[in-house]
Amino acid sequence: MRKEPFIDYSVRDDIGIMSMDNGPHNYISRPDFIDVSAMRHWITDNRLKGIIITGKGNHFSAGADLAALEKLARDPDQLLSKMKQGKEILAYLESLDIPVLAAIRGACFGGGLEIALSAHLRVAGETALFSFPETGLGLIPGLGGTVRLAGVSGRGAAAEMILSGDIINAQKARELNIIDYITPKKQVMEFSLNLLKKMVEKRPLEIINAVMRSVRNAGTMGFAEAMDEESRLFCRLAVKKFKADEGA
Numbered sequence: 001m002r003k004e005p006f007i008d009y010s011v012r013d014d015i016g017i018m019s020m021d022n023g024p025h026n027y028i029s030r031p032d033f034i035d036v037s038a039m040r041h042w043i044t045d046n047r048l049k050g051i052i053i054t055g056k057g058n059h060f061s062a063g064a065d066l067a068a069l070e071k072l073a074r075d076p077d078q079l080l081s082k083m084k085q086g087k088e089i090l091a092y093l094e095s096l097d098i099p100v101l102a103a104i105r106g107a108c109f110g111g112g113l114e115i116a117l118s119a120h121l122r123v124a125g126e127t128a129l130f131s132f133p134e135t136g137l138g139l140i141p142g143l144g145g146t147v148r149l150a151g152v153s154g155r156g157a158a159a160e161m162i163l164s165g166d167i168i169n170a171q172k173a174r175e176l177n178i179i180d181y182i183t184p185k186k187q188v189m190e191f192s193l194n195l196l197k198k199m200v201e202k203r204p205l206e207i208i209n210a211v212m213r214s215v216r217n218a219g220t221m222g223f224a225e226a227m228d229e230e231s232r233l234f235c236r237l238a239v240k241k242f243k244a245d246e247g248a
Helices: 036-045 066-072 076-095 111-117 145-153 155-164 170-175 185-200 205-220 223-247
Strands: 002-004 007-012 015-020 050-055 100-104 107-109 121-125 129-131 181-183
Touching (some): 015 036, 015 185, 036 076, 050 111, 050 185, 066 076, 100 185, 111 145, 121 170, 129 170, 170 181, 205 223
Parallel strands (some): 121 181
Antiparallel strands (some): 002 007, 007 015
16 A cells, blocks of 8 residues: 555455545645545556545545634645646546546545535435535645536526535435435445446456447537547457457
8 A cells, every 4th residue: 555645545356445534524624635646656557447436534525724724824825736636636537548437435525525426426325415515614625626526417496505514314315416326334345346346357458448438428529429448449450350359
């Protein structure tokens, strides 16, 4: 296991596990919470087929460390730079050509929920709680939470949840498409690992990459362009497969 500030990296078979580790509530001490270069090397060096991001202990993350944020806000230019870097980290996670799954126990608030929303799949324990409390503190979500929540829940539901600051349970989060699965609290990691293994264990990395890229294109390209790219990916794989079969 390799430890970076705030994140522990480990590998189980072809699955990488990124565990947030900052006290009992895993507060996020700075927006640029991951060294993207180190993470990229970790993914490629281990030829990972999928990633689980979770929190150490009983909570995923209760959000930003407000004392650290207050210090950062004393320099507006630095704050803006750090927020941009934080958004780039989440965009990188979202853009990976391998599935990223958030395994959520306990509190998933503020910046923690923004991290979870950047994952492709989300599994939550039945006692997990979700909230964007920022408006009650004179803030708004700043790492893409407004946009990503609107994307999964709809604009009206996103506005209601963010403006009210309400804490919702796992069942309500499932109704709002914030999470994909609910499990008993003690089974969150086991379920998450089994789900990812089912998706990737018997698939070559090249196939996983092509699927994830094509699915992502559905949200980032126009319909016709995404369809054309799917055909190109299919043909590339087909040519390689049947050439290999001929030589067998």
